[in-house]
Amino acid sequence: MDYFLTEEQRMIVDISRQITDDKIIPQRAELDEKEEFPNAILDDIAKADLFGLFIPEEYGGFGGGCFDVVLALEQFGRGCVGVATSYAASALGAYPILLAGSEEMKQKYMPEIAAGKKKAAFALTEANAGSDASGIQTTAVLDGDEWVLNGTKQWITNGGDAQIYTVVAITDRSKGPRGASLFVVEDTDAGFSYGQKEKKLGIRASSTRELIFRDCRIPKDRLIGKVGLGFIVVMKTLDLSRPGIASLGVGLGQAALDEAVVYAKQRVQFGKPIIAFQAVQHMLADMAIQLEAARALVYAAAKHIDAHPKDMSKASSMCKVCATDMAMKVTTDAVQVLAGYGYMREYPVEKMMRDAKILQIYEGTNQIQRNVIGQELNKEYT
Amino acid sequence: MKIIVCIKQVPDAKDVRLDPKTNTMAREGVASIMNPFDRHALEEGVRLKEQHGGTVTVVSMGPPQAEAVLRDAVACGADEAVLVSDRAFAGADTWATTYTLAKAIEKNGPFDLIICGKQAIDGDTAQVGPGLAKRLNIPYVSYVRKITAFENGFLSLHRLMDDGYDEVEIPLPGLLTVVKEINEPRVPSLKGKMKAKSLSINTLNAEDIGADANSIGLPGSTTQVVKVFAPVFKGERTMLEGTVDEQVEQLVNKLEPYL
Numbered sequence: 001m002d003y004f005l006t007e008e009q010r011m012i013v014d015i016s017r018q019i020t021d022d023k024i025i026p027q028r029a030e031l032d033e034k035e036e037f038p039n040a041i042l043d044d045i046a047k048a049d050l051f052g053l054f055i056p057e058e059y060g061g062f063g064g065g066c067f068d069v070v071l072a073l074e075q076f077g078r079g080c081v082g083v084a085t086s087y088a089a090s091a092l093g094a095y096p097i098l099l100a101g102s103e104e105m106k107q108k109y110m111p112e113i114a115a116g117k118k119k120a121a122f123a124l125t126e127a128n129a130g131s132d133a134s135g136i137q138t139t140a141v142l143d144g145d146e147w148v149l150n151g152t153k154q155w156i157t158n159g160g161d162a163q164i165y166t167v168v169a170i171t172d173r174s175k176g177p178r179g180a181s182l183f184v185v186e187d188t189d190a191g192f193s194y195g196q197k198e199k200k201l202g203i204r205a206s207s208t209r210e211l212i213f214r215d216c217r218i219p220k221d222r223l224i225g226k227v228g229l230g231f232i233v234v235m236k237t238l239d240l241s242r243p244g245i246a247s248l249g250v251g252l253g254q255a256a257l258d259e260a261v262v263y264a265k266q267r268v269q270f271g272k273p274i275i276a277f278q279a280v281q282h283m284l285a286d287m288a289i290q291l292e293a294a295r296a297l298v299y300a301a302a303k304h305i306d307a308h309p310k311d312m313s314k315a316s317s318m319c320k321v322c323a324t325d326m327a328m329k330v331t332t333d334a335v336q337v338l339a340g341y342g343y344m345r346e347y348p349v350e351k352m353m354r355d356a357k358i359l360q361i362y363e364g365t366n367q368i369q370r371n372v373i374g375q376e377l378n379k380e381y382t
Numbered sequence: 383m384k385i386i387v388c389i390k391q392v393p394d395a396k397d398v399r400l401d402p403k404t405n406t407m408a409r410e411g412v413a414s415i416m417n418p419f420d421r422h423a424l425e426e427g428v429r430l431k432e433q434h435g436g437t438v439t440v441v442s443m444g445p446p447q448a449e450a451v452l453r454d455a456v457a458c459g460a461d462e463a464v465l466v467s468d469r470a471f472a473g474a475d476t477w478a479t480t481y482t483l484a485k486a487i488e489k490n491g492p493f494d495l496i497i498c499g500k501q502a503i504d505g506d507t508a509q510v511g512p513g514l515a516k517r518l519n520i521p522y523v524s525y526v527r528k529i530t531a532f533e534n535g536f537l538s539l540h541r542l543m544d545d546g547y548d549e550v551e552i553p554l555p556g557l558l559t560v561v562k563e564i565n566e567p568r569v570p571s572l573k574g575k576m577k578a579k580s581l582s583i584n585t586l587n588a589e590d591i592g593a594d595a596n597s598i599g600l601p602g603s604t605t606q607v608v609k610v611f612a613p614v615f616k617g618e619r620t621m622l623e624g625t626v627d628e629q630v631e632q633l634v635n636k637l638e639p640y641l
Contacts, residue, residue: 011575018569049572062572 001292003299005071012068015048016075024079031082031205032351035197037161038083038205045076045087046116054091055098059110065306066240070247070298077251081355082205084251086119088244089157089206092363093120095237096166096182100225109164109184121162123153123185123211124234131368133168133231134176138213140169140183145220147183149191149213157362159209160194163187167211168230180230184222191216202354238363239312242320243305245363246298249327252359253291256327256334256352260284263338263347274337283337287330294323314376317369324359325366331356383436383532383554386487386496387427388514389420389455391448392504400612407504416451419499421458423560425567426529427497428459434532437461439490443471443482449583456578457570464490468587473600476505480513482598485591487518495537496557500525511559522557523550527564 005013023041031038045051053068055061062068069091076084094113097105097120112118129135138151149169153159165185172179185192195210225233261284264275274280301319305312331353335342342349360366394413401408416424427438440455442448443466452463466486474482487493496515501508508524515522527547528540541548542561552558570578588598596602620636622629 007579008576011572015570015572015575022569044568047568047571049574053572 012071016072019044020075020079024083028080035204037207041083051116052114055110055114061114066243067302067306069244070302073244074247074251077248078255081248081252082203084248085203085206089121090119092122092241093166095240096224096233099236100233118163119158120164121156121158123156123165123167125155127154136170138169140171146217149216151213153211155208156211159211161207171227177231178228181227182224182230182233189218203358239316242316242363243302246319246323249323249359250295250298252327253330256331257287259349260334260337283333287333290326294326297322314373317372321366321369327356327359383434384493385427385438386493387424387440388498389440389442389451390417390502391444391451392417392502395503416454417499417502421567422562422564423497423499424455425565426560452583453578456581457574463583465583465585467585470588470599475603475605476507476509476513477604478598478602479510480517483514484517485593486586489591494554498559500559500561515557520555521552523552524559526558526560
């Protein structure tokens with residue numbers, strides 16, 4: 001369907017599509033097999049100026065918004081969600097600085113992130129703090145002119161491969177949700193180290209590690225925004241980033257549908273291509289319907305967010321749930337259409353199905369998203 | 383470093399077919415692309431610029447629609463684009479093409495380095511790069527697979543050979559033709575695309591470059607195309623039998639009439 005993109009938006013799609021077709025798709029199976037971080041592809045993305053899509057021009061970016069990132073991520077997701085996640089995680093790590101950082105902090109970090117010279121990562125999750133962020137144990141204590149961080153972050157995307165980390169730590173436990181603050185930690189800071197790289201079901205090209213802070217001392221001005229406003233910035237960050245995850249679902253769903261239709265036209269059983277059988281046709285039709293509906297919602301939500309409304313949480317959560325549940329369903333059905341071949345690693349759909357699962361989990365599980373939507377509905381009808 | 387990269391618009395090899403009646407290349411509905419080897423030449427030019435400073439000017443001789451590959455080149459890092467275009471250039475072989483390109487490049491001003499792809503995938507002659515160097519009276523190295531250094535006005539190179547590579551140095555100004563092993567071309571950048579969209583392309587015709595009418599286009603070409611035909615694949619197979627010596631003798635007898 002034609003979504004009447006502007007000329008600039010079409011350029012973003014063209015460039016992202018070319019990177020996906022020329023660089024990502026030929027390498028995705030090997031990156032998955034070897035669980036290898038896609039440095040070379042991320043360099044290509046950097047050279048194409050796509051790391052700075054959402055970063056204002058005064059900091060070396062393109063000055064675009066959520067929708068521009070969505071368009072790029074849809075293409076990358078069509079190629080490999082593991083590669084796309086590594087790209088998206090840098091944006092996730094940059095948003096808190098952009099949203100709440102001081103002018104000096106933005107001047108210092110944004111141009112490097114926009115140029116893709118340095119990658120960012122976002123560190124919220126801990127062993128006992130997943131959906132329930134109030135379980136965070138990592139602390140930050142002010143000691144003279146330095147903050148001292150202690151604790152361990154878990155499952156941090158780009159951990160060990162990023163240079164700039166935005167880290168949530170408790171600055172005053174007695175204040176509850178107002179007791180958390182955000183900090184920038186750099187890879188070279190003393191007292192900061194990484195755990196083992198995690199072994200995952202899918203998105204194996206992306207890296208996931210623990211971040212370990214042992215008396216990690218950072219300058220006082222690494223605090224992002226004000227003390228105690230950490231959770232507010234985290235929530236705004238996730239509202240902005242979730243449509244990106246949703247668009248990974250759209251790209252992945254498109255890739256799975258493409259594979260399924262091409263296969264169904266070629267595969268002959270009972271003397272006919274299997275696409276001639278209604279049982280297969282209806283599966284493909286349902287995949288296409290769900291995919292296009294999800295794409296339309298993701299685009300609409302991203303445009304809504306780019307208009308800077310007060311109420312972006314519901315739209316952001318709705319598109320994330322819709323598109324990622326769709327991706328799980330459509331990739332599973334694609335494996336079913338390819339059947340025995342689909343289950344084999346020789347074909348790309350088994351990887352797509354493995355990659356789809358994380359989309360329903362990370363950046364807030366789809367159950368948590370439904371909580372958000374429900375709570376917003378409750379507010380709207382009072 | 384002032385770098386010139388010569389690029390050619392060619393039909394996409396995936397779509398190439400001959401019109402069975404006329405035996406000429408069917409152009410209708412066939413996509414045009416930048417000659418793939420020229421893409422490597424452009425990438426190397428842009429990398430040299432990024433390392434040593436300077437500018438990259440892309441030059442193409444072709445019909446007005448060749449502007450598309452020039453804009454594509456600017457999107458991929460070139461700074462300026464020159465289109466050498468005139469109806470009078472039509473039908474040029476490599477002899478007339480190198481004359482025309484040399485005139486245009488001289489007109490464009492001083493340069494340090496010219497980079498070409500090793501050949502175009504339509505004509506496959508591999509003559510334009512070396513011919514252009516001869517016309518401009520500058521040294522050249524063909525089949526370059528790596529640039530190892532740039533010092534004191536000399537480029538150090540690896541030239542691909544059948545059985546390895548040669549290490550060669552060339553003083554600038556000079557010309558290189560490159561093979562695809564030299565680099566992995568980048569995709570266009572967003573800033574490059576925006577620039578390419580609005581860039582005005584410097585178009586030069588026969589008069590602008592001061593070309594002699596008898597040296598360009600069909601009149602200036604020494605090549606005469608007598609016949610073009612699609613080869614017929616007969617798929618005949620003959621098994622030779624006997625001892626090795628007997629088989630060799632039979633083979634030589636079969637080949638002899640064609641020598």
